[in-house]
Amino acid sequence: MTSFIHVNKSEKKEVISRHIYGHFAEHLGRCIYEGIWVGEDSSIPNTRGIRNDVVEALRKLNIPNLRWPGGCFADEYHWKDGIGPRESRPSIVNNNWGKVVENNHFGTHEFLDLCEQLDTEPYICGNVGSGTVQEMQEWVEYITFDGESPMANLRRENGRDQPWKLKYFGVGNENWGCGGKMRVEYYADVYRRYQTFVRSYTDTPIYKIACGPQEADYHWTEVMMREGLGRTEPIPDEVVTDIWEHHRPEMDGLALHFYTRNRANYDSATEFTEEKWFDYMKRTLVMEELVEKHTAIMDKYDPEKTVDLIVDEWGTWFKVEPGTNPGFLYQQNTLRDALVAGINLNIFNNRCDRVHMANIAQMVNVLQAMILTEGEKMILTPSYHVFEMYKVHQDATLLRVSVSTDTYTYGEDSVPMLNVSASQDESGKVHISVCNLDPNNAEPLTCNLDGIGSFSKASGRVLTAEAMNAHNTFSDPNRIKPEAFDEIELKDNEVSVTVPSKSVLVFEVQ
Structure with missing residues (x-):
């Protein structure tokens, strides 16, 4: 049989957001330490402690945004631990990922330096799980305020006079799980409280991303679209509303998480039969169903498509490589991963009317990584190559x-x-x-x-x-x-x- 494709020019001129090609770097295993950060005294060539080879490779992908510091790590991260002289920063225990001790040498300044080196938008995930409203408000002020204030002056004391630009901010992470095991009815109120204090200190409003559903939890989406937007019922299709002309929504994006994996029995990343190949092709195609069904719920409350679907954790999840720390989630990356990456990016491209951003998990040495490192050595994975091939779609008009x-x-x-x-x-x-x-x-x-x-x-x-x-x-x-x-x-x-x-x-x- 010959397959056929008929390409149609859309009258809507929908644009494939470059942010669909986003990435994720969590304090997990060897993603940050060794993968990105080696320190200024390392024999591995670096710029202010950040690996040159990794930055050079990632720049070729035209990375549009980078999510940090987690993930589950964000739910216990207190940002003030990661500023000031490095030798004075407190060490902490990474309770979620291996219970290793981290020295906090990679913090806010280092992350935003990495984003500048990569020429990418920072996407910071705030701590709702164990953090306070004040802590979150002060972090945004520290990063973005150009005037006189305690946090802006503290930033200057730590060596940065001018503020950074920050557009994307996540108000919590997986609050249905590691972020507090909250019911959505409770989180919706928590979200509305916390986001109130994520203030914009510049002419560019902060784009606020709410914790969304885990996989097929459609009830979570229903409640967040109703409560997060302050709407008591869906908007009838026949109603033409100008609500957004006078009232900016309190939620710009809703985050969906879905991994291609076998929860009952995590499989090897490299040793598999055709049965497992087929299984993972079928599993990853579930993403299309999830996007369609969550979008249908969002459309009921937001027919103007003002709130975006943000798939900020996706990718394959296999057994860790033999002999490595189970808490580090280090896995190899094969041709099978490349197909998973391509399929998902095609799905996101085709639903760019609602999907604005996606973040593959993760950037270096963790899960479906772009890059693997071993000391001074570095290799590019098949998934990296798919992102490099697909970058031609960034900000192009969908056909x-x-x-x-x-x-x-x-x-x-x-x-x-x-x-x-x-x-x-x-x-x-x-x-x-x-x-x-x-x-x-x-x-x-x-x-x-x-x-x-x-x-x-x-x-x-x-x-x-x-x-x-x-x-x-x-x-x-x-x-x-x-x-x-x-x-x-x-x-x-x-x-x-x-x-x-x-x-x-x-x-x-x-």
Whole structure:
């Protein structure tokens, strides 16, 4: 069978927010310490203690935002422990991740320095679980206020005269779990109280992100959209309202968390059969259902789509690598992870009318990492390469796609063989990203671009390998990486390709 894609130009001109390609760096395992921060006295080349090689690699992804300091770590993080002279900062116990002792050498100043080196927007997650309203208010003041105040003056005493720019702020993390085990009815009131004191000290309002649901907890979304927005009932479809013209919502984003994993029995990241390959393709496609159903609830209360869905934790979760600390969540990253990354990014692209931001977990040495380090060594993972290939979609106009594809069947179950998203950039170039979930069969694909433009040239890049579990190691760091894909035929605005098995393919038409 030949699969078909018809690309449609949307009259709405929906833009794929670059923030969908966001990242997450938690104080967990070796993500911060060793992965990002080595200290100014390290023999590993660094700039003010931050690894040069990691920064250089990450800059190539055009990272739009970085979430910090957690995660569950944020629920016990008190920011004043991480400012001032490093030798005077108190050591703390990381109760959530291995109960290791941290010296707080990487704090607010270091994180915002990292963001400046990466040229990325900081996304700070505040402590609602064990912190106070005053603590959260003072953190925002410390970071952003340019006038005379106790917190602004404390920042100056610590070596930073001018304030930083801070747009994104999370009011709590997983408050249904490690952030306090709250009922949503309780958290909704807590959120409204805390967010009141997350004040904007500049002309740019703080974009406030509320803790949203865990996976398919649709009741949580219902309550937060009703209570978080101060609305007692859904807005009827026929009502045209100008409520936002006079009343800015108290919530700009609602955070959804979903990991592709087997909670009952965490599997190996590298040792698996086709049964497990299929299982994880099916599991990750659940993200599409979650986004659709949570969006439907949000649409009832917010038909203007003023509140965004923020998927600020997503990715694969496997057993830790043998011999490593179970609390450090260090796992390898294979071609299977690359397919998971591509599928999810396609889902977010296609729902960019509601999904504004997403943050893969995590940036370095934790879960579905972009980068793995071992001392002075560093390798790029297959997931890194997918983000690099997909960066062409950032801030491009979404092109709606109608896909007719064969199925990938394993046993008595099946999933769609191809997963697709498409966009057009300001120069008129069209980019189409295609994931072939079938590890055994290539798929002929015809893509019709009538009505999009007139095109005369096509090229592509592909990420694939002979083995499903192909991955990069410190002894073989380039085993899997993108390669040029030239087997593309373009005729009369119709593109014909054969998508290799178990691959991520991005092709450009101009």
